[in-house]
């Protein structure tokens with residue numbers, strides 16, 4: 001039915017359209033990113049963090065999971081809405097939540113962690129597990145691995161991102177905060 005030439009065309013189209021988005025829930029299932037990691041992500045792919053409760057998606061490093069990476073992205077603390085990161089490479093990206101003790105409770109996430117996901121998670125919780133390989137990441141410098149766009153109000157950051165702009169959706173976290181507040185006031189008034 002389907003000719004070989006058509007199949008090759010479809011394969012070519014699929015290759016061009018490869019850029020994918022990965023939805024990651026933040027706080028929808030306790031102090032967790034769900035899923036805990038994404039593998040085989042490539043340059044141009046996007047990670048969309050979807051917030052429930054107050055959390056953040058902040059970039060860190062494999063060796064220091066609960067400390068913000070210099071020049072790394074940071075959603076800021078959000079109570080809802082989304083925050084999107086566009087990958088600039090296939091390098092690992094390490095992410096944590098900077099709210100309270102969430103990171104120490106294991107609230108971390110990784111893109112392309114390879115064999116180091118368990119070591120990253122353990123380090124976040126203050127345990128020592130030797131990581132494999134030498135992908136420890138530079139602690140300083142301009143090798144930002146991701147460009148970010150936020151639906152919140154955090155001010156963009158100093159990273160060297162060069163991803164294409166305009167991919168952000170525009171739901172505002174402040175408006176959802178307003179409705180929470182309004183709902184609270186209505187609840188009080190109903191008393």
Ligand SMILES: [Cu+2]
Pocket residue numbers: 027031054055056097098099102103107
């Ligand atoms: Cu959190």
